[in-house]
Amino acid sequence: MSLPKRILIVGLGLMGGSYADALSSKGYEVYALAHRQSSLDFAVENGLVRGGSIEVEEEFVKSFDLVVFALYPHILIEWLEKYHKYLKPGAILTDVTGVKSSIIPGVMEIIKDDDVEFVFAHPMAGKEVYGVENADKEIFKKANFIVTPMTTNNEESINLIEELGREIGSNHVTRLSPELHDEMIAYVSQLAHIIAVSLMTAKDCDSLYEYTGNSFRDLTRIADINDSMWSELFLDNKDTLLDQIDLFMGEMKKMREALDKGDVETMKSMMKLSSERRRKFRS
């Protein structure tokens, strides 16, 4: 099975637009369903897509063998509830959602009697800006593209979505179970955003920011955040995220206590372990 020439993107925000940009630049015929006419117009005028609609029409949707959903989690569910019957029999579906365990059961319930296959995936790409106007295929270049297969997925369909990840430019296409994906995302992404936000809100220090060095700048780069999207993603991964916050807070407390007691050995041993682990990162 190889990727079809025509691909439908549902949702034309930053992710949908970037997906369209990446696929169009590889010669695919990309079409989109958008929420706003202005987004669609922008995408057409800038060559991201060949065309599309803001109306969801059965004939149009049924003409695609591959559909990429680039929607907020709750909008993905709403869309499928309304239109899943429009999907072409045999179609392969995928998504870009940043949480998996909470969304998969709802999606699977809706399409359980349909002859379509959903292979969930998460391109770990983004920018601190929103909207199709900021779409950019480059965001996928050094990003992980994580496929989170279910036991019910066909190997062939999984391979197809992995191929899609490579086609949009990811140099690191991998598989994780939905549960492990969500734990990993909670720790390396969601917790990171909570830390960045808390650093910015904990102290009203306009005057201090003048002195900010690179460390603080790096730690808070992601503190300029889409509050609607991230609060939804946090809540959709709530229990796992709470666990990861507690894990981190426990470690902060350990360092705080060591400092309070003047326990240099504990401080140093944490720093040594930290240094050792950090050096292993792929650059």
Added chain:
Amino acid sequence: MSLPKRILIVGLGLMGGSYADALSSKGYEVYALAHRQSSLDFAVENGLVRGGSIEVEEEFVKSFDLVVFALYPHILIEWLEKYHKYLKPGAILTDVTGVKSSIIPGVMEIIKDDDVEFVFAHPMAGKEVYGVENADKEIFKKANFIVTPMTTNNEESINLIEELGREIGSNHVTRLSPELHDEMIAYVSQLAHIIAVSLMTAKDCDSLYEYTGNSFRDLTRIADINDSMWSELFLDNKDTLLDQIDLFMGEMKKMREALDKGDVETMKSMMKLSSERRRKFRS
């Protein structure tokens, strides 16, 4: 008063070496007192300094009107205890120490009867590598150079050290009281390092790091850390740092509780405040 042509650097690590590099490239005649002959040899061979010694001799030290101490806090105190009488009458001294309130009284006690003036300063520059071999004048380019004057300092001497900051390349030379400096450093630098270290030590997740996105990479860049230096700096700023840790932890707890209760409004309002503040950063 203008900067003397000949300048002595005491301590040839990353900071001392970078200082020497910056000043030599501006045409100053830079000499150094080093702990290891190999460091001095490297600095001479690479044109960072014209010469120097690993022995501290009175005649040599007395030939400088300006001395920059690039030493760990406790070593600065030890050095001054042993050799402060070697300093030239009328000499201006400065340092690179990352904490101020804890070191100033000790230094001032030692030199109180000497005819020298110490203008404390902190070039907020660094790298995740150590030693004179990694010295690089470029680290000062976009860095803040903070002078922390005491009420006893002459305006003329303060100006001289500010001029020194501009000469090594800082485009942001400012003044802060030692107390405000330490609070700022505790928050934007020391706390940032504790967070980065805790993120790396809280979870043994070698397999997860494979999926690390840019957010986590940015937040942990400084987690590869010089444990001797940082544990000393933390302890030298203990009370202030404990306060800043508590401030941050309180805010993390607030976000955790909002998430736990599904209190979207609190989550969003924190994110909005965070975004608003972050956008104000000078780029």
